[in-house]
Amino acid sequence: MSGGARAKAIRPHSLWRWVAVRMSLLALGVVSLIALCMWLRFATETYLTEQKIPPATLERIRTISASPAQHEQELWGYLRQYYQPQDVVPGILGADWLLFYALMAASIPLIVVLGFVTSRPLSRQFSIVAATARRVTQGDFSSRAELVPNAPAELNRLAEDFNAMCEKLSRYEREVLDSSAILAHELRTPLxxxxxxxxxxxDGVFEPQPDQLAMILRQLVQLNRLVSDLHFLSVARAGELRLSEDKFDLTELIRDRINWSVPALDAAGIVSRVEVPSSAPWYGDRDRLGQVVSILIENVVRYAGSGRALTVRLSASSGTARLIIQDRGPGVPAEELPRIFDRFWRAEHSRGRHSGGSGLGLSIAGVIVEAHGGMIQAANRVDGGLEVNISLPRRSAAPR
Structure with missing residues (x-):
């Protein structure tokens, strides 16, 4: 949802409206209650007084009350005869005013009590979020703010956003803890x-032959690649990733990356099927998007080679391009799918390590796609295997 649409969606439930409506209803209720009590008082007094007046006289009073200016003397005579002086003499200490003062005094504690009751959800939601925030500042990222029924929608949304933030912090904490141990092992192994x-x-155990030096170089290259990948992820997560804006053909890019991977695919016995349009003009970082394709193909070779199949589909519309890469491998456990793009994630850690993977490839693919404004998702296929779905927004021209 866009920012404007989101603003329109939350405007009817904004905090000021929530407070204004409740305070207005409270004031209206108190005023209405006082008016009702005053009306009941007048109605009761009028009824009791009229019971003492003979019917003929009462009818005469009602008749001349329709034009009091013409029957002023007669009307005053009836008033002096049947009504109390305090009922007709003006003054701020009359019976009506005393009743009004009493009602006002009685309404004050009522307003206070009802004010506390109506504002309770508001204050309780604030208190819960504040208490949860204190626990988070003490390092308890598993804390979550409870949603209070009948609280303003804005505060409930605040609590939901706060809980989402805590969930991310908790995931980052787990990732840092896991990454620290894994990183130490990954660095220590080639070193x-x-x-x-x-x-x-x-020590003279090995001769300084080219093959021995080549083995050392491979370990150092692996170490350098790991450090470079970690630096790339750090830059991307900090929002400092710089992408070039190239005009290129997505179809040509995918075919190039498939051709680069043919030796590895043939060695693994994987048959590839490519379904792409004849042409798909695009703007973006060609090398980085090509890196995404290569990572996903390499992932299939390493972890889904047993399926002996790779399918790459590309479809481009007026709004987005969609790239789908499918395999027939063992897939990923359902509980692991949400973590598949985390750093150092492997479905089978030992197999990934022996195959040369560091567990950073899918994380790199994820941040590159997100940097292009797209989305990347993974799901198990119904008939076996894994499907990675990438959607990229189309731009008609490179930004200046």
């Missing part, structure tokens, strides 16, 4: 291998 090989050469 130990390279150091052990170098130490063997220095």
């Amino acid at each position: 130990n291998a390279a150091m052990g090989r170098l130490q063997g050469i220095l």
Whole structure:
């Protein structure tokens, strides 16, 4: 939902309207109650007085009351005879005014009590969010703010957004803790291998032959790639990722990346099927989007080679481009799907490590797609395998 649409959606339930409506209803209720009591008092007094007046006289009084100016003397005579002086003499200490003062005094505690009752959901929601925020500041990211029924929609939305923020903080905390241990292992493995090989050469165990040096270089290249990937993710998460704006053909890009991967696909016995339009002009960072395609193909080769199948589909409309990559591998456990684009995530950690994966590829693919304003999702296929769905918004021209 866009910002304007969201604003229109929440305007009828805004906080000021919630407070104004309740305070207005409270004031209207108190005024109406006082008016009702005054009316009841007048109606009762009039009824009791009229019971004492003979019917013929009462009818005469009603008749001349229609034109009091013409029967002023007669009307005053009846008033002196049947009504109390305090009922007709003006003054702020009359019976009517005393009743009004009493009603006003009685309405004050009523207003206070009803004010507390009607504002309770408002204050309770604020208190719950504040108490939860204090627990979060103490490091308890599992805390969640309870939603109070009948509270303003804006406050409930605030609590929901706060809970979403806590969920992200909790996920980031788990990711940092998991990443720290995994990162230490990932860095230590190539370092130990390279150091052990170098130490063997220095001790004379191995000859300083090109093949030995090549093994050390491979470990260092793996280490450099891991560090580069981590730096890329850090820059992307900080919102500092710079993308170039190239005009290119998505169809040509996908075919190029498939051709680059043919040796790995053939070695794994994977048959690829590519369904793309003849042409799909696009604007974006060609190299980064190509990196996404290569990561997903490499992911299929490493973890879904047993399925022996890879399908790549591209469809482009006036609004978006949709890229789908499917395999026939074992898929991903349903409970792991929400974490598939987290750093260092692997469905099978040991298999991923032996196959050379660091667990950063899908995270990199995710941040590149998001940096282009798109979305990337993964789901298990009904008939087996994994499907990664990427949607990218179309731009008619590169931004200046």
